[in-house]
Amino acid sequence: MSEQKLAAELRTEFGKGYARRARMNHQIPAVIYGHGAEPIHVTLPAKATTLAVRTPNALLSLDINGEGHLALVKDVQRDPVKQIIEHIDLLTVRQGEKVTVDVPVHVEGETAPGTVHNLELTVVSLEAEATHLPTAIEVSVEGRAAGEHIHASDLVLPKGTTLLTDAEALVVNISEAVVIAEEEETEAAPEGEAGEAPAAEEAAAE
Numbered sequence: 635m636s637e638q639k640l641a642a643e644l645r646t647e648f649g650k651g652y653a654r655r656a657r658m659n660h661q662i663p664a665v666i667y668g669h670g671a672e673p674i675h676v677t678l679p680a681k682a683t684t685l686a687v688r689t690p691n692a693l694l695s696l697d698i699n700g701e702g703h704l705a706l707v708k709d710v711q712r713d714p715v716k717q718i719i720e721h722i723d724l725l726t727v728r729q730g731e732k733v734t735v736d737v738p739v740h741v742e743g744e745t746a747p748g749t750v751h752n753l754e755l756t757v758v759s760l761e762a763e764a765t766h767l768p769t770a771i772e773v774s775v776e777g778r779a780a781g782e783h784i785h786a787s788d789l790v791l792p793k794g795t796t797l798l799t800d801a802e803a804l805v806v807n808i809s810e811a812v813v814i815a816e817e818e819e820t821e822a823a824p825e826g827e828a829g830e831a832p833a834a835e836e837a838a839a840e
Contacts, residue, residue, distance in 0.1 A: 638682075640682055642677065642696045642698045642703075643661075644675070645675050648675070657680070657718070660679065661680055663677055664676050664678050664722040665723055665724065666703060666726055667724070668725045674703070680719070683722070684719055689769055690736075690737065691707065691735045693764065693765065694706075694707065703726065704726070706727050706735075706764055706767075707723075708724065709723040710723075729765055730765070731764050732764070734761050734798060736760075737760050738756060738757050738769075738771070739755060739756055739770070739771050739789075739805060739806075740770045741806060743775050743776030743778075744776060745775050745778045746777055746780070750811045751775045751806050751808050752808075753806055758771060758786055758797065760795050760797060760798060760799075761795070768792050768795065773788075773789060773790075773805060775808065783804055784805045784807075785803060785804060786803040788805070789805065
């Protein structure tokens with residue numbers, strides 16, 4: 635995953651009032667921490683940042699008053715109703731440094747006819763180089779039969795990546811598709827049709 639370049643501005647104001655003003659000016663408050671250094675409080679351009687953080691574990695190359703900072707998005711706080719970004723936590727990283735991240739699992743392919751797959755584990759925890767983080771782990775269920783299981787240890791990981799999730803953790807389970815039985819025709823038939831049989835019997839008796 636390549637880093638995304640953003641221009642950041644240092645900030646000295648804090649609190650909800652300042653945060654509201656920043657968002658009105660199309661900026662997002664953020665804090666950069668890590669490596670034992672003092673946190674750096676900045677604002678980021680709202681539009682470009684919102685696009686950047688659509689990628690899980692986005693890596694940002696920040697220009698802060700002409701000084702470069704490489705940071706990993708660790709937490710994005712959103713308004714629960716409007717879903718706009720209110721604040722972002724960033725972790726300082728270096729080239730070649732390994733970090734721990736949670737990466738989403740994506741399922742590919744179709745299981746055998748009459749079966750379905752159930753994704754039991756949506757993310758797995760990995761250790762990988764900060765500048766080479768996978769955006770997702772792909773797992774194929776092509777042709778898998780009912781009763782088959784895919785565990786974390788079965789996942790194919792990118793080179794240089796270490797699995798931290800329990801190797802025995804169930805990721806995907808293949809099971810038979812559940813078919814809902816159709817209602818009996820007598821229950822589904824209109825009342826008029828159901829009442830025709832007695833009338834026919836009476837005519838035959840005459």
